[in-house]
Amino acid sequence: VVAADDGVMPQTAEAISHAQAAEVPIIVAINKMDLPAADPTTVRANLTQHNIVVEELGGDVSSVEISALKGDGIDDLLELISLTAQVEELTANPKAAAIGTVIESQLEVGRGPTATVIVQRGTLSRGDALVAGAVSGRVRAMFDENGQPVKTAGPSAPVLLMGWDDVPSAGDMFEVVKNEKVARQMASDAADQIRSQELTVPTATERLEGLLEQLRTADHSELNVILRADAHGSLEAIRDAVVKIGREDAKVQIIQGTVGAITANDVMLAEASQAVIYGFNVRPDSAARRAAKDQGIDIRTFTIIYELLDDLESLLVGQLAPDEVESFLGVADVRATFRAPRYGTIAGSFVTEGEINRNARARLVRDGVVIYDGRIASLRRFKDDVATVATGFECGIGLENFRDIKEGDTIESYQVREVART
Structure with missing residues (x-):
């Protein structure tokens, strides 16, 4: 649209x-x-x-x-x-056992767990036993898009279902099965599989090393990249430079290039297309960081174009990770600013994730764009100098040789460690 x-x-x-x-x-x-x-x-x-x-x-x-x-x-x-x-010959058999997708789910007062689903095959009827991921149930009631009760729902019909044992996850497929016993067993098996997968989800480093191994061994390698930049000029400059990196047997494919902060949608697209996310003068938001950690997606950010291009070229030819690896420590929202004779502008901040570390590096982000990258000059709780400030606490942060701090900015704390190339 x-x-x-x-x-x-x-x-x-x-x-x-x-x-x-x-x-x-x-x-x-x-x-x-x-x-x-x-x-x-x-x-x-x-x-x-x-x-x-x-x-x-x-x-x-x-x-x-x-x-x-x-x-x-x-x-x-x-x-x-x-x-x-x-x-496209998109047809469905209305006589088959119903299969569909959970569009939205919630816990409603007086109704318990409910889910809006769309039937994609077969006909869903009141009384059917069904399972969606790790959740089972029996259809106690169905309501159409106007909130009117219905007894059946055929292909392409959206309905609100009552009768779940728990709240299913949006995006899960549901299917009708023989009886509730079968549904509960399938849900239990799915829960076991989810727990097992959570223990074996590859880290970003492991996923990247697997991608590099594919690039090294393939006769013709292609590296999918999602690119985010702080401005259209930067974006176009990087696009033009990337074209020159590619060779006949190894090419970079930018599947999406946009301006602004790295989002959870970028991570979803990277997971679906086996891509690496590159950011120039931008940072991932908190939802993107969580999604990247859950999915093992590598996000690589730079403030100098030639360093980004060098890193991209190294990946393309199958070399392993860079000499420096960044570890995210925490982030604080700037809620007020005030002046201090010794440090200039002090950011009155609230730590929303992780911790702020006095001895770590820091970057100031405004509207998803990196404004400053350096070190913390001062970290205080009330009148006391402190080494760290944890999630849920307020603090005052002064940045080394930087005063342009505004309410609404975020300050990220991170460490950089050196690793040997292999």
Whole structure:
């Protein structure tokens, strides 16, 4: 969905990247056609920069103009979706045991665990035993999109289900099974498998070493990269330089390049496409850091372009990790600033994750962009100098030779250790 007045925004480009990586059919809905500033012609032209060529420009991607506010064009969009499904032969057997996807889940007062699901095959009926991941249940009640109770739901129908033993996870597949005993056993087996996987998820270093081994042994190597930068100028400069790095037998493929902080969506795309995330003068947000740790995704950040390019070239030819490895320690939000004669600007901060270490390195991040990278000159709790400040505590932070600190900034604490190349 693209706004007719705004065009292709960063989140739209991100959605396009995900769809292209998944190799699924794309339909472009140009929304907000009711606005005076609507310009669908420019939108269609802008889409070509993202390898989306609509039929009006000689391509094979269908598009339709709509107004979600007034309802204009919605019937045309639904007809286009139906036609695409027919062309792609996306069919489902309504007589089979139901299978579908959990779209959303929650714990509701008076209802217990509920989940909104969409049926993708078969027909779901009240009383069916089912399992979704590590959660089982029996359908006690179903409600359609209008909140009305229904007894059955066929392919493509979204329904709210009651009767789960626990809250299932959004994104999990559900399936109807013979009875509740079978459902509980399958859920138990899935829970055991999840626990086992949690113990064996590769670290970012292990995943990277595996990728490097593939690059070393492949006849033709290709390194997938997700690139984030602080500005469009930086992004384009890196793109142009990356083209020169590639060789006939080894190429860098930038599957997504955008401006701004590294997000959890970048991590999801990296996991799906076996990519390495590179950031120039930007940092991952807290959700991205957690997701990267859970999935073992390598995030590599730089403040000097040639160092980023050198690292990228080293990976491409299959060399092992760089001499320096960064370890994240903690992050603090700047909630106020004040002046101190000895240290200049002091950041009145609250530690939200990990710990701030007086002897570690520090970087100041503003709107996802690295403003300062250096050392902590002063770390205090009230009037006392301290070595560390843990999560949940306030502190005053002074940065070495830096005064441009503003409320809303974040200060990250990290260490750099040297490792031998192998």
